Amino acid sequence: MTERGRKALLLAPAGIWLLVMLALPLLVVFVFSFGERGAAGGYVPAFTLEQYANLPARWTAFKNTLILAPLGTIAALVIAYPLAYFLAVRCSPKWRTSLLILVIVPFWTSILIRSYAWIFILGGRGLPALLESIGIDDIRLINTPLAVLVGIVYGYLPLMVFPIFVSLDKLDKRLLEASADLGSTPWRTFRQVTLPLSVPGIATGCMLVFILLMGEFLIPAILGGGKVFFVGNALVDLFLQSRNWAYGSAVAMTLVVVMLVTVSIYMKFISRLGGQREDVSLM
Amino acid sequence: MTNDNGTISKQKFMEELRRYQKGSVTRRHFLGVTGLGMATAVLGTAMPGLRPRPAFAAGDVGDRVILATWPNYHDEMNFEAFTEATGAHVQVNVFGSNEEMLAKLQAGGSGWDVFVPTNYTITTYVGEDLIIPLDTSKLPNYDAGSFEQRFSDAGSVGGQLYAVPKNWGTTGFAVNTSKLDGAPTPTTWKEFWDLTMAGYSGRTMVHDYQLTTIGNALKYFGYSFNSVDEKELADAEKLLLDAKPHLFAISSDYQPPMRNGDAWMTMCWTGDGKQMNVDMPEIAYVLGAEGGELWSDYYAIPKGAPHLDAAYALIDFLLNPEVNAKEVLAHGYPSADARTNALLPKELLEDPILYPAADLLNALEFGAAATLTDPNRAELLARFKSA
Numbered sequence: 001m002t003e004r005g006r007k008a009l010l011l012a013p014a015g016i017w018l019l020v021m022l023a024l025p026l027l028v029v030f031v032f033s034f035g036e037r038g039a040a041g042g043y044v045p046a047f048t049l050e051q052y053a054n055l056p057a058r059w060t061a062f063k064n065t066l067i068l069a070p071l072g073t074i075a076a077l078v079i080a081y082p083l084a085y086f087l088a089v090r091c092s093p094k095w096r097t098s099l100l101i102l103v104i105v106p107f108w109t110s111i112l113i114r115s116y117a118w119i120f121i122l123g124g125r126g127l128p129a130l131l132e133s134i135g136i137d138d139i140r141l142i143n144t145p146l147a148v149l150v151g152i153v154y155g156y157l158p159l160m161v162f163p164i165f166v167s168l169d170k171l172d173k174r175l176l177e178a179s180a181d182l183g184s185t186p187w188r189t190f191r192q193v194t195l196p197l198s199v200p201g202i203a204t205g206c207m208l209v210f211i212l213l214m215g216e217f218l219i220p221a222i223l224g225g226g227k228v229f230f231v232g233n234a235l236v237d238l239f240l241q242s243r244n245w246a247y248g249s250a251v252a253m254t255l256v257v258v259m260l261v262t263v264s265i266y267m268k269f270i271s272r273l274g275g276q277r278e279d280v281s282l283m
Numbered sequence: 284m285t286n287d288n289g290t291i292s293k294q295k296f297m298e299e300l301r302r303y304q305k306g307s308v309t310r311r312h313f314l315g316v317t318g319l320g321m322a323t324a325v326l327g328t329a330m331p332g333l334r335p336r337p338a339f340a341a342g343d344v345g346d347r348v349i350l351a352t353w354p355n356y357h358d359e360m361n362f363e364a365f366t367e368a369t370g371a372h373v374q375v376n377v378f379g380s381n382e383e384m385l386a387k388l389q390a391g392g393s394g395w396d397v398f399v400p401t402n403y404t405i406t407t408y409v410g411e412d413l414i415i416p417l418d419t420s421k422l423p424n425y426d427a428g429s430f431e432q433r434f435s436d437a438g439s440v441g442g443q444l445y446a447v448p449k450n451w452g453t454t455g456f457a458v459n460t461s462k463l464d465g466a467p468t469p470t471t472w473k474e475f476w477d478l479t480m481a482g483y484s485g486r487t488m489v490h491d492y493q494l495t496t497i498g499n500a501l502k503y504f505g506y507s508f509n510s511v512d513e514k515e516l517a518d519a520e521k522l523l524l525d526a527k528p529h530l531f532a533i534s535s536d537y538q539p540p541m542r543n544g545d546a547w548m549t550m551c552w553t554g555d556g557k558q559m560n561v562d563m564p565e566i567a568y569v570l571g572a573e574g575g576e577l578w579s580d581y582y583a584i585p586k587g588a589p590h591l592d593a594a595y596a597l598i599d600f601l602l603n604p605e606v607n608a609k610e611v612l613a614h615g616y617p618s619a620d621a622r623t624n625a626l627l628p629k630e631l632l633e634d635p636i637l638y639p640a641a642d643l644l645n646a647l648e649f650g651a652a653a654t655l656t657d658p659n660r661a662e663l664l665a666r667f668k669s670a
Contacts, residue, residue: 061669125545140485229668241493242661
């Protein structure tokens with residue numbers, strides 16, 4: 001078999017998979033987005049831009065998503081980094097495996113059930129009752145954007161911890177010693193050596209969490225009480241309640257475009273940071 | 284009802300029912316203290332139709348039947364009995380709205396054998412060719428004459444039977460009266476919305492589907508529950524948007540927050556109102572004086588049901604008055620079947636939540652097919668939710 005033929009054969013499974021599971025469905029959504037809603041719901045072929053013209057009616061959903069997804073990503077990063085740092089650098093190897101398993105354990109239970117648990121923690125008889133006992137009255141947590149944010153960070157934390165842990169774990173400890181030998185304070189070593197070298201982990205973690213959050217619908221539905229609406233919730237509603245497939249497709253296409261744009265801007269930003277990292281390792 | 288055990292009070296009956304449901308007393312004890320066992324035994328011999336039917340030979344109808352239904356709407360033990368009699372295991376899918384069921388069936392490949400559509404959806408299902416005409420020869424327990432007509436006539440379209448009645452009920456609201464500070468219990472939808480935007484701010488829930496949430500907002504202005512008039516819908520939308528910041532949640536799963544005190548008032552169906560009122564008497568079930576929804580649920584078979592024989596067998600089993608009476612006792616939704624009601628205790632049949640006073644009942648409207656499929660109403664609710 002020729003080199004070319006072998007390459008084609010190796011790529012075939014993934015290629016067919018992507019074609020059937022990604023390209024074709026995306027094409028269907030694209031075509032549907034120019035159609036109309038059927039009399040009893042569903043889709044009727046047509047060519048109209050009406051669905052796209054209606055997009056402003058879902059502005060709040062896009063706004064909520066575009067605020068809470070980056071905010072959730074940053075909050076997860078701020079919490080995950082020290083944890084990953086501790087696990088990779090400070091923790092004794094004896095404990096590391098057990099602690100890593102503890103990070104994974106929540107994945108053994110469905111996110112649905114874990115999110116439900118937060119209803120009770122954030123509900124009137126949970127944290128607010130506790131706060132009331134120390135004199136902070138009338139705090140409402142459940143069904144607020146804050147509750148959704150807490151749920152998001154909780155749900156996606158492990159996805160942030162692991163990539164950062166891996167990049168810190170691989171970090172050559174001799175670089176840290178060299179930095180100290182050259183007279184850097186620990187803070188300066190962290191800022192100029194450790195942090196730049198962990199950028200790939202941070203970039204991967206942020207990307208994983210951000211992309212998943214852009215399509216999130218479960219956590220806002222459960223902890224937002226139907227009041228904190230993501231684009232994902234708007235889509236579920238359009239397909240499963242109002243049965244407007246055409247409009248739903250237009251919203252979905254728009255979400256895809258918004259994601260492509262934000263992710264490519266993000267990639268640009270990261271590759272610039274990555275360039276700086278190269279400089280550091282050359283030193 | 285008088286028998287050797289004396290009369291049982293309504294409250295005592297519901298207590299016994301809960302004990303039975305929770306498994307703390309045996310079926311025998313339950314039937315004994317409530318007098319139901321006696322009633323069933325007497326009626327069973329008096330009416331030949333109630334005598335046990337020959338059981339299916341196990342395996343005749345296949346090993347499973349898939350049922351799509353609403354939450355808290357069946358007696359699990361009846362399903363077990365069905366499995367015992369036929370060998371078919373009942374797999375239950377629970378849904379939150381008719382819109383969702385319709386969407387699943389329109390998308391195709393639902394895999395359901397039996398589902399529970401509400402009155403106003405059936406003409407749409409027939410029009411979209413999504414359900415099959417029922418063969419009454421396979422439903423010997425179905426006796427058209429024993430059903431109250433207004434709760435059974437939506438099952439026939441163009442003279443052809445497509446669905447048989449399950450239960451009926453009302454959509455009102457449940458209110459926790461202990462938070463009213465001595466003010467009288469609200470009795471109208473106007474008060475429901477006004478209270479939401481005042482004293483109960485942040486404590487009210489509305490349903491997560493358009494029919495009742497928009498319908499009950501229309502009632503604020505005295506419009507028809509089913510209105511599809513543009514101007515009237517615009518008024519309702521304005522009210523909904525004004526009320527939204529004051530809502531606790533938009534969700535049809537209202538029992539947990541009502542019970543733990545996070546929510547104080549919610550749109551509510553008969554049986555859920557009854558269930559909450561029994562456990563927490565301070566939660567009252569109110570039918571808005573302006574009107575609101577009266578509904579009736581049915582059993583129907585989707586086209587392409589994978590286990591057709593089992594589907595007929597399950598519907599027929601659940602239509603058996605003796606089985607049906609147990610269903611009613613478990614979920615607290617009234618039945619339109621006179622044969623079933625004959626087996627129910629008088630206390631239940633006189634319960635004001637299940638059987639509202641005539642003047643309240645007469646103000647109610649059945650949801651209309653046009654209301655379900657109206658694109659403007661669907662989009663209005665979606666706008667309200669994503670606002």
